[in-house]
Structures are given as structure tokens and as C-alpha cells.
Amino acid sequence: MTSNPALAANTKPWRDPAAKPFISIRNVTKRFGDFTAVDDVSLDVYRSELFCLLGGSGCGKSTLLRMLSGFETPTAGQILIDGQDMAGVPADKRPTNMMFQSYALFPHMSVEKNIAYGLLREGKSKAEAYERVGEMLKLVKLEKFASRKPHQLSGGQRQRVALARALAKQPKLLLLDEPLGALDKKLREETQFELVNIQETLGVTFIVVTHDQDEAMTLATRIGVMTEGVITQVGEPREIYETPKSRFVADFIGSVNLIEGKAGPAAPDLMRVETDDLGPVVVPPTAGLTQGQTVWLAIRPERVWLTREPRPDIANSVPGVVQDMGYVGHMSSYVVRLANGRLIRVTQANESRRDTPITWDEQVHVGFEPSDFRVLTQ
Amino acid sequence: MKRGWFLPIVATLGFAFLYAPIVSLVIFSFNESRLVTVWGGFSTRWYGELLDDGQMLGAAWISLKVGAWAASIATVMGTLAAFVLTRFGKFRGKLLMTGMITAPLVMPEVIIGLSLLLLFVAMEGVLGWPAGRGMLTVIIAHATFTAAYVAVIAQSRLRDMDESLEEAARDLGAGPVRVFFDITLPVIAPALVSGWLLAFTLSLDDLVIASFVSGPGASTLPMVIFSKVRLGVSPDVNALATIIIGIVALAVTVAGVLLMRQSKRMR
Ligand SMILES: Nc1ncnc2c1ncn2[C@@H]1O[C@H](COP(=O)(O)OP(=O)(O)O)[C@@H](O)[C@H]1O
Numbered sequence: 001m002t003s004n005p006a007l008a009a010n011t012k013p014w015r016d017p018a019a020k021p022f023i024s025i026r027n028v029t030k031r032f033g034d035f036t037a038v039d040d041v042s043l044d045v046y047r048s049e050l051f052c053l054l055g056g057s058g059c060g061k062s063t064l065l066r067m068l069s070g071f072e073t074p075t076a077g078q079i080l081i082d083g084q085d086m087a088g089v090p091a092d093k094r095p096t097n098m099m100f101q102s103y104a105l106f107p108h109m110s111v112e113k114n115i116a117y118g119l120l121r122e123g124k125s126k127a128e129a130y131e132r133v134g135e136m137l138k139l140v141k142l143e144k145f146a147s148r149k150p151h152q153l154s155g156g157q158r159q160r161v162a163l164a165r166a167l168a169k170q171p172k173l174l175l176l177d178e179p180l181g182a183l184d185k186k187l188r189e190e191t192q193f194e195l196v197n198i199q200e201t202l203g204v205t206f207i208v209v210t211h212d213q214d215e216a217m218t219l220a221t222r223i224g225v226m227t228e229g230v231i232t233q234v235g236e237p238r239e240i241y242e243t244p245k246s247r248f249v250a251d252f253i254g255s256v257n258l259i260e261g262k263a264g265p266a267a268p269d270l271m272r273v274e275t276d277d278l279g280p281v282v283v284p285p286t287a288g289l290t291q292g293q294t295v296w297l298a299i300r301p302e303r304v305w306l307t308r309e310p311r312p313d314i315a316n317s318v319p320g321v322v323q324d325m326g327y328v329g330h331m332s333s334y335v336v337r338l339a340n341g342r343l344i345r346v347t348q349a350n351e352s353r354r355d356t357p358i359t360w361d362e363q364v365h366v367g368f369e370p371s372d373f374r375v376l377t378q
Numbered sequence: 379m380k381r382g383w384f385l386p387i388v389a390t391l392g393f394a395f396l397y398a399p400i401v402s403l404v405i406f407s408f409n410e411s412r413l414v415t416v417w418g419g420f421s422t423r424w425y426g427e428l429l430d431d432g433q434m435l436g437a438a439w440i441s442l443k444v445g446a447w448a449a450s451i452a453t454v455m456g457t458l459a460a461f462v463l464t465r466f467g468k469f470r471g472k473l474l475m476t477g478m479i480t481a482p483l484v485m486p487e488v489i490i491g492l493s494l495l496l497l498f499v500a501m502e503g504v505l506g507w508p509a510g511r512g513m514l515t516v517i518i519a520h521a522t523f524t525a526a527y528v529a530v531i532a533q534s535r536l537r538d539m540d541e542s543l544e545e546a547a548r549d550l551g552a553g554p555v556r557v558f559f560d561i562t563l564p565v566i567a568p569a570l571v572s573g574w575l576l577a578f579t580l581s582l583d584d585l586v587i588a589s590f591v592s593g594p595g596a597s598t599l600p601m602v603i604f605s606k607v608r609l610g611v612s613p614d615v616n617a618l619a620t621i622i623i624g625i626v627a628l629a630v631t632v633a634g635v636l637l638m639r640q641s642k643r644m645r
């Protein structure tokens with residue numbers, strides 16, 4: 001697939017403070033009784049983005065999506081789509097379409113009729129509608145299944161019918177609630193790329209809800225990490241992974257070693273943090289820290305050096321013993337126990353076949369480059 | 379294992395207790411002899427005689443008409459009530475309405491019949507409608523009490539139904555009324571058919587309520603049979619009963635098959 005230069009994935013409009021957002025969620029809150037499902041969320045999404053809302057079960061992702069599609073009314077706050085305030089606009093009049101978690105295919109209608117349903121409601125003639133149905137079936141490669149009923153399809157085929165039906169009306173915004181959640185692992189991975197391809201071909205703005213971090217990483221132009229009704233961080237997948245702003249995000253996305261410590265005096269080039277686990281650690285200077293403040297140092301397992309000999313060239317190096325190791329083909333993962341019992345997770349690429357690999361119960365040294373630490377305050 | 383023979387025997391006894399009277403009724407409907415207790419050889423004589431019995435046929439025709447009308451009205455009312463109760467979220471008086479809709483299921487028939495009779499008499503006095511008692515009042519009475527049964531069936535189907543189907547239709551641009559007719563109704567249709575059949579058989583079967591609210595010239599089949607039997611059981615009643623059993627069994631089977639097939643198709 002040739003990539004479309006005008007897509008948000010390429011232009012990255014969120015980096016431009018002057019860019020106009022396509023969807024604006026402003027201080028939106030949703031309460032069910034005295035339970036707050038979505039808590040003062042503000043979010044901008046740009047045209048032709050594939051935005052992923054990522055969060056655990058029950059954190060309010062679906063509720064936020066349902067407010068965008070008009071099935072729930074915000075308790076407070078405002079939602080704008082393409083500059084238009086959505087307050088009071090019912091679901092059937094919104095320029096959005098939704099792909100439901102359960103797919104919600106009409107069981108008494110054929111695949112074709114399912115896809116045509118929205119087009120006919122729009123006032124399109126039968127001929128026009130079915131021409132478009134043909135295009136959609138081709139897009140999702142289901143031409144041969146036009147006259148089947150939903151119960152005669154496999155899970156993957158149903159998923160594609162649901163996608164085709166939601167896309168048929170050319171919505172300004174497509175909302176997808178766990179679109180791949182019901183598929184098995186292998187099919188899910190294939191479908192992820194298909195979904196991105198379709199999104200890039202059509203250039204429609206997607207907001208995808210998922211609880212699967214790998215899925216979010218693969219799909220998204222940007223990810224919004226949600227927990228307990230709050231979006232804690234928004235950023236490009238790499239940004240979220242490399243520079244998490246909180247322990248929650250660092251831990252939620254991928255695996256991480258978190259080391260608690262107290263900030264030392266502010267320094268212009270390198271700063272010290274006193275930790276119980278590693279002793280004094282040198283980290284890059286971080287703005288806004290006061291001396292003695294509790295901080296957490298986050299470092300990804302693949303950024304930790306693991307060697308048999310000490311590495312005097314690395315600012316932070318600590319001895320330990322390999323307690324556990326797992327071989328995953330292209331890489332190995334280790335759990336190293338330090339003198340005080342603290343466990344450090346390390347992964348190493350298996351690049352060379354010549355070395356005898358480090359294995360169980362070996363005395364090793366773990367090294368941390370200062371620049372690989374993220375200093376977190378929350 | 380003790381259970382090996384115990385269960386079949388209990389089951390056989392139970393079914394025998396339930397169905398022996400019906401089976402003997404069906405057998406004796408083909409009895410040549412006029413005496414109910416003496417077998418006089420196979421014959422369809424009583425079925426023939428039934429065809430000549432104008433009063434009986436007239437009553438059967440009335441019962442069928444009453445049943446069809448009452449079941450149709452009950453299906454519409456019951457469905458609407460069920461829809462309001464399952465889809466309109468919380469509203470004031472919901473609990474009361476839920477209770478009142480299911481009350482006729484447990485209310486003694488004598489009380490339903492009596493209260494409806496009083497209502498009809500009062501309405502005639504005040505509004506002048508319905509004028510006198512007859513088929514119309516029986517239809518209204520049957521529609522009211524069978525609507526409760528339809529409401530219960532429709533409610534359980536509506537609760538089972540994936541609500542996101544309706545939301546998906548809304549999302550694709552259909553207004554609420556369209557959604558009801560395009561999506562909700564077709565999806566729950568098999569349940570409504572079985573609800574209609576149930577209402578129909580209940581109406582066909584009812585003696586007590588009909589006796590209260592019926593008037594001259596509008597005697598239903600159970601009323602006629604009952605009055606005849608009081609003068610002594612005649613074999614043509616057996617024949618008629620056999621036919622009714624056939625109709626009811628067919629209706630119940632169709633309803634069951636429809637419900638089962640749908641629950642299979644809907645996962
Ligand atoms: N209609 C509702 N009434 C009451 N509580 C609700 C309703 N819808 C969702 N909730 C609650 O709001 C929270 C968030 O739900 P949801 O948005 O579905 O989470 P998820 O992130 O898993 O999609 C859950 O705790 C759920 O129980």
C-alpha cells in the first residue's frame with residue numbers, strides 16, 4: 001500500500017500547536033448515579049488519525065466512545081466534531097459510525113442488507129446503495145459472502161462485515177470498540193495490519209478502544225492511556241513507551257524496572273538519586289525536582305546491560321546473581337537478584353552465536369546508563 | 379444402581395397420571411357405543427354427529443374468532459408493555475407497572491371475571507359502550523388477561539436480545555420508530571408468535587371468565603360443552619375434545635419449535 005502523504009500518521013498535526021483539532025473533547029465527565037465513569041477528560045484528535053484509547057477493563061473507554069456516538073449524554077463538558085457541538089444531536093444524526101464490540105450484526109438480514117442498511121436510511125436509492133455495498137465487500141474481501149446470514153460466517157468474517165457496515169456511510173469519525181477483541185491471537189495480528197491499511201486507504205479518522213497494549217502500539221498514530229476514568233497520558237506510541245510520565249503508564253505499557261529513591265541536589269549536567277536498591281545512582285538532570293523528594297527511576301529491561309565482568313565505563317553498575325532466565329529465540333530474558341534481594345528484569349538480544357550465553361546462578365553485573373533512566377515523580 | 383429403575387418408574391407413573399385421562403378420552407371418541415364406559419368397536423360416528431350439531435359448531439366458531447381477536451390484541455398490548463418496561467430505563471411507577479402486568483397470572487379467574495363484569499356494566503351505564511354483553515366483551519376480557527402472558531414472554535426475549543443491535547441501527551441513521559420495526563420486531567418475532575399461540579389457547583380454554591362476561595348468543599365452546607356435560611356426558615363431546623386437544627397440541631408444538639430454533643440461531 002502506498003502511503004498517503006496527507007495522512008495524520010505522516011504530517012503529525014499534534015506536534016503543531018496551531019493545528020486545528022478535528023474532534024475536541026472538553027472537560028467531559030460522565031456519572032452513573034454517584035459512580036464517575038469518565039472524569040473530566042479533555043482530548044483533541046486530528047483528522048485522519050488512528051487514535052487508540054488504551055486502558056484496563058472498566059476504566060471508562062467504552063463510555064467515552066458511547067458519548068462520542070451519542071448513546072450516552074455527558075454529565076458535564078462538551079464534545080465537538082469538526083467544529084460542531086454535539087450536545088443534543090441524537091445518535092442517528094451524528095457524523096459518526098460505530099463498530100460494536102459484539103459486532104451487532106442484524107441476525108435477520110444478509111451481509112449485503114446489513115451493509116446497505118445505513119445507506120438506505122441516508123436516502124440513497126437502492127442502486128446507489130448496492131453499488132457502494134459492492135465496493136465495501138471488495139474492500140473487506142467478502143464479495144462471495146454477500147447473501148449469507150451473519151450466523152453462517154466465521155468470527156473473522158463477521159468482524160469484517162461489521163467494519164464494512166460502519167464504513168459504508170463514509171463517516172467523518174469511525175469509533176471502534178475493541179474491534180479485534182473477539183478474534184484469536186493469530187487472526188488478530190493479521191487483522192491489525194488490515195485495519196491500518198483500510199484506515200490509510202480511506203483516510204477516515206478512527207478512534208479505537210483496546211485493552212491490548214501491543215495492539216495499540218501497532219495501530220495507533222497516538223495513544224491515550226486511560227485509568228479510572230482519566231486519561232493519564234497522550235502521545236505517540238514511541239513517546240508513551242520511551243518517556244512515560246507516570247509509574248502507571250510505564251508499568252502498563254511493556255515491562256519496566258521501577259526503583260524508588262530520593263532526589264539529590266540539583267545539578268547542571270548529571271544528578272544523583274539515593275536509592276536503597278542500587279545505592280547512589282547517576283541520572284540525567286530533571287527539572288522541577290526538589291532535594292529529598294521521592295522519585296521513581298524507570299528503566300526498560302532491554303536498556304539494562306548484563307555482563308559477567310564489571311563495566312567501569314557505565315556510571316551505574318551493580319553485582320547480582322541470575323535467578324531466572326527464559327529463552328525466547330531472538331532474545332533471552334533474565335531476572336537478576338541483587339545483594340539486597342531486589343529483582344531486576346533484563347532482556348538481551350541473541351545476536352551472536354559465538355558467546356556462551358549467561359545462564360542460571362551466574363555472578364553478573366547489571367549496568368544502567370544514566371540516559372536510559374526516566375525520572376518519575378508520580 | 380437404585381436410580382436405574384426408580385426414575386423411569388416414577389416418570390412413567392407421572393406421565394400416566396397426567397395423560398391417561400386424555401388418552402382414554404381420545405380412544406372413547408372413536409367408540410361406536412353410546413355408553414361412555416363400554417367399548418363398542420371403532421367408529422367415527424360421533425365426529426359425523428358433531429358436524430350436524432349446529433349449536434356446537436356455532437360455539438366453536440365463536441371461540442375461534444374470540445381467540446384470534448383476543449390473541450392479536452393481547453400480542454400488541456403485551457409487546458408494547460414489555461418494550462416500555464425493558465427499554466425505557468428507569469421511570470416513575472416502573473415497579474408498580476411490572477407488578478400490575480404480571481398480576482393476572484396469579485389472580486384467581488373468578489375475581490378477574492367478576493371485576494370485568496362489574497366494569498362492563500358500569501361502562502355501559504356511563505358511556506353506553508360496550509352495549510350489552512356478547513362477543514365483544516369476551517374478546518376484551520380475554521385480551522386483558524392473556525396480554526399478561528404475552529408481556530412476560532416478550533419481556534424475557536427483549537432482555538435476552540443484544541441491545542447493541544438497536545444501537546447499531548440508531549447509529550446507522552434510523553430513528554427510534556424505524557429501529558423498532560426494522561430490528562426489534564423481527565428479532566423478537568418468533569417469541570411474539572409463540573405468545574400469540576399461547577394467548578389463543580388460553581382464550582380457547584377459558585370457561586370461568588367467559589361465563590362472567592359473555593351474553594346471549596355468544597356462548598363459547600367451553601361454555602357449551604360444560605352445560606351439555608351437566609346433562610350427561612355424550613360421546614360427541616369426546617370427539618370435540620379430541621379435536622381441541624389436537625389444535626392445542628399443534629399450537630404448543632409450533633410455539634416451542636419457534637422459540638427453540640431462535641435461541642439456537644442467536645447463539
Ligand atoms: N449504563 C451504566 N450504568 C451504570 N454503570 C455503568 C454503565 N455503563 C458503564 N458503567 C460503569 O462504568 C465503568 C466504565 O465502563 P466502560 O466504559 O464500559 O469500561 P471499559 O473501559 O471496560 O469499556 C464500569 O465500572 C461500568 O460498570
Ligand SMILES: [Mg+2]
Pocket residue numbers: 061062177
Ligand atoms: Mg468496553
